[in-house]
Amino acid sequence: MAGFWLVLIGGLLTFFLGVFVWVFIQHLLTIEIPSTLKHPVKLWILHLIFQYLITLGTILEKLRICSMPAILQFFQDLIIIKKKVPxxxxxxxxxxxxxxxxxxxxxxxxxxxxxxxxxxxxxxxxxxxxxxxxxxxxxxxxxxxxxxxxxxxxxxxxxxxxxxxxxxxxxxxxxxxxxxxxxxxxxxxxxxxxxxxxxxxxxxxxxxxxxxxxxxxxxxxxxxxxxxxxxxxxxxxxxxxxxxxxxxxxxxxxxxxxxxxxxxxxxxxxxxxxxxxxxxxxxxxxxxxxxxxxxxxxxxxxxxxxxxxxxxxxxxxxxxxxxxxxxxxxxxxxxxxxxxxxxxxxxxxxxxxxxxxxxxxxxxxxxxxxxxxxxxxxxxxxxxxxxxxxxxxxxxxxxxxxxxxxxx
The missing domain is CATH 3.40.50.1820 (Alpha/Beta hydrolase fold, catalytic domain)
Structure with a gap:
């Protein structure tokens, strides 16, 4: 049983890593960061994360697991920190x-x-x-x-x-x-x-x-x-x-x-x-x-x-x-x-x-x-x-x- 879970976890990690590598290579070749933009590396990282979630969501959608918008909304909610203004x-x-x-x-x-x-x-x-x-x-x-x-x-x-x-x-x-x-x-x-x-x-x-x-x-x-x-x-x-x-x-x-x-x-x-x-x-x-x-x-x-x-x-x-x-x-x-x-x-x-x-x-x-x-x-x-x-x-x-x- 333990072997099954190890194979499953290994397979999922390989899948997620493979999607990330594909998105990274694809956008490394196509994305354009204007020279006048401030903090270009930060914007590149943010864009990469965004595109990764869209690509992952699209794949899961085609597999009929969940929709791409649902994936974006799920991860969006994870990073929200609501601050109170007195x-x-x-x-x-x-x-x-x-x-x-x-x-x-x-x-x-x-x-x-x-x-x-x-x-x-x-x-x-x-x-x-x-x-x-x-x-x-x-x-x-x-x-x-x-x-x-x-x-x-x-x-x-x-x-x-x-x-x-x-x-x-x-x-x-x-x-x-x-x-x-x-x-x-x-x-x-x-x-x-x-x-x-x-x-x-x-x-x-x-x-x-x-x-x-x-x-x-x-x-x-x-x-x-x-x-x-x-x-x-x-x-x-x-x-x-x-x-x-x-x-x-x-x-x-x-x-x-x-x-x-x-x-x-x-x-x-x-x-x-x-x-x-x-x-x-x-x-x-x-x-x-x-x-x-x-x-x-x-x-x-x-x-x-x-x-x-x-x-x-x-x-x-x-x-x-x-x-x-x-x-x-x-x-x-x-x-x-x-x-x-x-x-x-x-x-x-x-x-x-x-x-x-x-x-x-x-x-x-x-x-x-x-x-x-x-x-x-x-x-x-x-x-x-x-x-x-x-x-x-x-x-x-x-x-x-x-x-x-x-x-x-």
């Missing part, structure tokens, strides 16, 4: 089926406070109330605001439009009960990071038509992905292999969340699923022509759509819905949006989505403030309290967001 009261509750966490400054205020609704990142695969707990604490304490952190449902059990609907419904419930939480109806900010930034755009656009609700004072979009159509933008070409989020991983997460078979990834990258007349209609908003020249390297090649595939279009056409690609919203909706703060990172594959939205908003007269982290990468803000994997850009982005919100 000046902030934290309350867990639910708005219907949606778990939320409220952060309120302990000090009594003589007047209603600012309200911040925050949607966390993670690509609908990872991220959680606990992982972003530190961010909620800091936002509440530093801006003297009531913060609502929304714990929307995720993969593997929940697909589109669950993230959007959970965040929309939680936000509407909060807006209808601002007095209960001591929030000034004229000072509500909707904010989010990564897929949370995408949700900010979709929810804020939806709230434009809700005349009976308090108007949103400002929206804060941190490194958002805002469209699923053009993956040949300069940042997609130049940063496609930069940690922590590669272009391949973006498309993988998009396909999983939108229930698109991964066999269509190449058609999505090349644009073969986009009808020519559709591209002519939307290129005025999605084309790389809208990206400032300084963000285009000499190696950049303008968009070239692959041979059109009707089958690919039929399988993926829901990406043209404004609730998936909010960059495609009508001008009349864009023009009604509140003051906006956009955060982009130079070394982020999604950088240009923020730049495209910036131009759309400015073209319609929406006041826009913009912070660009020259040494930033995707997801850096979520690491500000995750020692030893915090970076200077993590605090720089966080401080920029805090500074903007305090002025609202």
């Amino acid at each position: 000046n902030v009261i934290v309350t867990d509750t639910r708005f219907g089926t949606v778990p939320v966490r409220l952060f309120r400054p302990k000090e009594v205020s003589s007047k209603p406070r600012r309200g911040i609704i925050f949607y966390h990142g993670g690509g609908a695969v990872c991220g959680s109330l606990d992982f972003y707990h530190g961010l909620g604490n800091v936002l509440a304490h530093e801006t003297d605001s009531v913060v609502l952190l929304v714990g929307y449902r995720k993969l593997p059990d929940h697909h589109h439009p669950v993230v959007y609907l959970d965040c929309l419904n939680a936000s509407i419930h909060f807006l209808k009960n601002l007095q209960t939480y001591g929030v000034d109806p004229s000072r509500v900010v909707i904010s989010g990071e990564s897929i949370g930034g995408w949700t900010v755009a979709t929810v804020t656009q939806a709230l434009v038509s809700q005349a009976i609700l308090p108007q949103i004072r400002a929206q804060v979009l941190i490194t958002p992905g805002l469209q699923g159509i053009n993956f040949q933008l300069p940042s997609h070409q130049q940063k496609q292999n930069v940690p922590l989020l590669t272009r391949d991983l973006v498309i993988t997460f998009v396909c999983r969340y939108l229930s698109i078979d991964l066999s269509w990834k190449n058609a999505i990258v090349t644009g073969a699923f986009v009808p020519l007349d559709t591209w002519k209609k939307y290129s005025k908003w999605l084309s790389s022509d809208n990206i400032p020249k300084r963000f285009k390297s000499k190696k950049f090649h303008p968009e070239f759509l692959g041979p059109f595939s009707e089958t690919a279009y039929l399988e993926t056409k829901h990406v043209f819905d404004v609730n998936i690609s909010p960059l495609l919203a009508d001008d009349k909706i864009i023009a009604q949006l509140p003051d906006t703060f956009l955060v982009s990172c130079e070394h982020d594959v999604l950088r240009d989505d923020a730049l495209l939205y910036k131009k759309r908003l400015e073209d319609q007269g929406v006041p826009v403030s913009w912070y660009h982290a020259e040494d930033g990468f995707h997801g850096c803000i979520s690491l500000f309290d995750k020692q030893p994997f915090s970076f200077p850009c993590s605090m720089n982005v966080l401080n920029a967001v805090i500074s903007y919100i305090k002025d609202v």
Whole structure:
């Protein structure tokens, strides 16, 4: 019996080590660490761990043992250390089926406070109330605001439009009960990071038509992905292999969340699923022509759509819905949006989505403030309290967001 267990343990160790060696070799050859990034070794190690868990989860998924998102969520929960902030009261509750966490400054205020609704990142695969707990604490304490952190449902059990609907419904419930939480109806900010930034755009656009609700004072979009159509933008070409989020991983997460078979990834990258007349209609908003020249390297090649595939279009056409690609919203909706703060990172594959939205908003007269982290990468803000994997850009982005919100 002891021999059986020794063989089993030895086999498992060999399997885990083999996966690690494969991931290490694969990414040693393909990953690109920009020379201007600070602490490149630390970022490389973090990326290697992330990719190892994704690869391990994918293998276990194919073996029908457990899903890749479940593996990421399990290990994410292992590293979380929730720190208490003595000046902030934290309350867990639910708005219907949606778990939320409220952060309120302990000090009594003589007047209603600012309200911040925050949607966390993670690509609908990872991220959680606990992982972003530190961010909620800091936002509440530093801006003297009531913060609502929304714990929307995720993969593997929940697909589109669950993230959007959970965040929309939680936000509407909060807006209808601002007095209960001591929030000034004229000072509500909707904010989010990564897929949370995408949700900010979709929810804020939806709230434009809700005349009976308090108007949103400002929206804060941190490194958002805002469209699923053009993956040949300069940042997609130049940063496609930069940690922590590669272009391949973006498309993988998009396909999983939108229930698109991964066999269509190449058609999505090349644009073969986009009808020519559709591209002519939307290129005025999605084309790389809208990206400032300084963000285009000499190696950049303008968009070239692959041979059109009707089958690919039929399988993926829901990406043209404004609730998936909010960059495609009508001008009349864009023009009604509140003051906006956009955060982009130079070394982020999604950088240009923020730049495209910036131009759309400015073209319609929406006041826009913009912070660009020259040494930033995707997801850096979520690491500000995750020692030893915090970076200077993590605090720089966080401080920029805090500074903007305090002025609202």
